[in-house]
Amino acid sequence: MNSRFFALIPCAGTGSRSGAPMPKQYRSVAGRELLHYTLAAFDACPELAQTLVVISPDDTHFDAQRFAPMRFAVRRCGGASRQASVRNGLDALCETGATDDDWVLVHDAARPGITPELIRSLIAALAEDAVGGIMALPVADTLKRVDAAGGDRIARTEPRSGLWQAQTPQMFRIGMLREAIARAERDGHDLTDEASAIEWLGHAPRLVQGSLRNFKVTYPEDFALAEAILTHGASR
Numbered sequence: 001m002n003s004r005f006f007a008l009i010p011c012a013g014t015g016s017r018s019g020a021p022m023p024k025q026y027r028s029v030a031g032r033e034l035l036h037y038t039l040a041a042f043d044a045c046p047e048l049a050q051t052l053v054v055i056s057p058d059d060t061h062f063d064a065q066r067f068a069p070m071r072f073a074v075r076r077c078g079g080a081s082r083q084a085s086v087r088n089g090l091d092a093l094c095e096t097g098a099t100d101d102d103w104v105l106v107h108d109a110a111r112p113g114i115t116p117e118l119i120r121s122l123i124a125a126l127a128e129d130a131v132g133g134i135m136a137l138p139v140a141d142t143l144k145r146v147d148a149a150g151g152d153r154i155a156r157t158e159p160r161s162g163l164w165q166a167q168t169p170q171m172f173r174i175g176m177l178r179e180a181i182a183r184a185e186r187d188g189h190d191l192t193d194e195a196s197a198i199e200w201l202g203h204a205p206r207l208v209q210g211s212l213r214n215f216k217v218t219y220p221e222d223f224a225l226a227e228a229i230l231t232h233g234a235s236r
């Protein structure tokens with residue numbers, strides 16, 4: 001049987017850095033909840049067998065009706081960290097029939113600038129790859145290291161050559177990713193992305209060019225940037 005493609009959207013964070021009065025994925029941007037844009041991009045990709053949204057067990061904001069008629073499933077199995085939410089989401093996908101050989105595209109709910117074209121470019125680049133990989137952007141700015149005291153004085157300038165910023169989606173075989181996260185957990189690591197777990201297993205994920213518009217909404221000023229990007233996208 002051919003491998004299928006699943007999407008997993010970790011959506012159980014609190015957005016503590018965002019300054020929003022609710023988890024940032026539910027904040028309204030350009031007239032829609034941030035999560036709406038994320039789901040819409042995946043809904044527009046019929047090549048995906050299913051999109052699973054992982055929310056917190058005590059989430060009081062998520063309302064599936066507001067996202068109708070988009071295709072997705074929801075599980076209240078979010079964990080204390082992003083890694084735990086992804087692990088629980090992978091378990092849920094397997095309970096509903098996904099297999100080790102199927103691919104999963106893990107994408108932050110908080111990256112609403114993702115587009116169907118970017119999702120397809122990742123799938124096209126990686127579908128024949130032995131490991132999988134991630135969307136990412138080469139670092140564009142000059143990098144400064146602060147002194148050991150962690151203040152605001154520059155200790156030195158770091159070479160940026162060969163450095164990329166990790167984005168999502170991150171695409172791996174479900175079996176390999178579950179094994180990688182289990183290994184990371186056994187070794188006491190709580191990692192910030194899927195690629196780190198795959199690396200910990202000893203593999204080298206590929207980098208696929210992402211886009212600035214696919215930035216992660218993290219800080220208060222990011223909502224205005226998302227609004228500008230998403231308003232422009234809506235008018236195209």
Ligand SMILES: Nc1ccn([C@@H]2O[C@H](COP(=O)(O)OP(=O)(O)OP(=O)(O)O)[C@@H](O)[C@H]2O)c(=O)n1
Pocket residue numbers: 009010011012013014015016017018024025054078079080081082083085086107108109110111216217218
């Ligand atoms: N326990 C967690 C923590 C994060 N996430 C999700 O992982 C993505 C990226 O995480 P991040 O931006 O760090 O989100 P938050 O944890 O919500 O933000 P903060 O770190 O500022 O609290 C988000 O879509 C977030 O909802 C999750 O599903 N479960």
Ligand SMILES: C[C@](O)(CO)[C@H](O)COP(=O)(O)O
Pocket residue numbers: 082108165166167168192193194216218
């Ligand atoms: C997965 C991720 O979005 C890649 O950049 C990121 O690692 C998760 O967010 P955090 O801000 O590092 O917690």
